[in-house]
Amino acid sequence: MNGGILSIGECMVELAPLPGEGDYRMGYAGDTLNSAWYLRRLLPAAMPVSYFTAVGTDAVSDRMVDFLAQAGIGTDHVQRRADRTVGLYLIQLDRGERSFSYWRGQSAARTLAADGDRLDAALRDMGTAYFSGITLAILPEDGRARLLDRLAAFRARGGQVVFDPNLRPRLWQDTATMTRAVMQAAAVSDTVLPSHEDEAEWFGDADPAATATRYAHAGAAEVVIKNGPGPMLALSNGDSITVDPVKVAEVVDTTAAGDSFNAGYLAARTAGAAVADAMRLGATLAAEVIGTRGALMTPTTALPPNG
Numbered sequence: 001m002n003g004g005i006l007s008i009g010e011c012m013v014e015l016a017p018l019p020g021e022g023d024y025r026m027g028y029a030g031d032t033l034n035s036a037w038y039l040r041r042l043l044p045a046a047m048p049v050s051y052f053t054a055v056g057t058d059a060v061s062d063r064m065v066d067f068l069a070q071a072g073i074g075t076d077h078v079q080r081r082a083d084r085t086v087g088l089y090l091i092q093l094d095r096g097e098r099s100f101s102y103w104r105g106q107s108a109a110r111t112l113a114a115d116g117d118r119l120d121a122a123l124r125d126m127g128t129a130y131f132s133g134i135t136l137a138i139l140p141e142d143g144r145a146r147l148l149d150r151l152a153a154f155r156a157r158g159g160q161v162v163f164d165p166n167l168r169p170r171l172w173q174d175t176a177t178m179t180r181a182v183m184q185a186a187a188v189s190d191t192v193l194p195s196h197e198d199e200a201e202w203f204g205d206a207d208p209a210a211t212a213t214r215y216a217h218a219g220a221a222e223v224v225i226k227n228g229p230g231p232m233l234a235l236s237n238g239d240s241i242t243v244d245p246v247k248v249a250e251v252v253d254t255t256a257a258g259d260s261f262n263a264g265y266l267a268a269r270t271a272g273a274a275v276a277d278a279m280r281l282g283a284t285l286a287a288e289v290i291g292t293r294g295a296l297m298t299p300t301t302a303l304p305p306n307g
């Protein structure tokens with residue numbers, strides 16, 4: 001295993017309802033943070049997992065950074081902004097249905113790519129950079145371009161770039177901007193980890209094979225398509241590989257299914273596993289995560305000994 005993994009994106013404060021009327025529990029979540037959490041749980045301690053983001057200088061930002069550190073996630077590349085704070089979302093339950101309200105429009109994380117030198121410094125000792133379509137969506141246009149530019153340079157130096165398109169049209173000014181930016185990101189990535197349902201809806205792909213071909217043409221050597229309870233498809237250096245997901249007795253909460261799959265897949269690949277074995281590990285972890293309430297849990301899924 002070489003270098004560490006740098007996950008780039010936004011961690012938010014999560015307020016989740018407790019049984020009591022008007023009571024909420026405070027936690028932390030966000031797609032790239034969820035993946036960092038599971039990467040840390042799976043990989044040996046000697047392999048650094050770091051988070052690249054920006055937070056405020058207030059008490060809640062301090063608590064978030066403490067949370068990351070206690071989770072074993074490196075915080076050396078968390079930037080501080082005195083004029084901003086962290087984003088927040090609130091989960092509401094109405095007869096068992098969850099709905100989400102967000103306050104993240106001015107979050108500090110939107111400035112994470114303001115300084116290219118900081119990106120270069122964070123990537124310097126890393127083997128892999130991991131980011132998502134949500135990371136891109138929260139950035140201003142110049143920040144987005146800067147991030148992709150620095151990732152391309154990192155890749156040219158031998159770094160590995162891994163991208164989950166995580167299509168969230170509500171975070172974008174319009175869907176054309178979203179699909180254009182996602183394809184630009186795929187063009188600087190070695191590995192793309194999309195979800196079939198989203199890709200079919202926003203790119204009009206007829207099936208997972210169409211998604212795989214589109215990202216392979218953009219330049220990704222490895223594309224793995226998640227597919228809810230359906231079979232997953234990988235296209236790896238021209239080879240097609242199909243793997244069934246792991247059966248889940250009871251789907252409790254699908255939050256972080258894709259994020260945890262990505263972490264399982266990436267951890268296994270980093271440890272030298274073959275594509276199909278890495279897909280199985282990702283699916284095993286995702287199945288465990290969706291059998292439990294909430295995004296973050298301590299899984300029993302582990303890498304096999306000796307990679």
Ligand code: ADP
Nearest residue numbers: 195226227228229245246248257258261283286
């Ligand atoms: P996302 O959460 O990004 O939308 P998916 O819904 O495709 O992604 O789920 C990611 C992975 O989680 C799937 O590829 C699969 O391994 C697992 N998964 C999701 N839903 C189920 C399910 N109902 N049964 C079994 N596995 C599932």
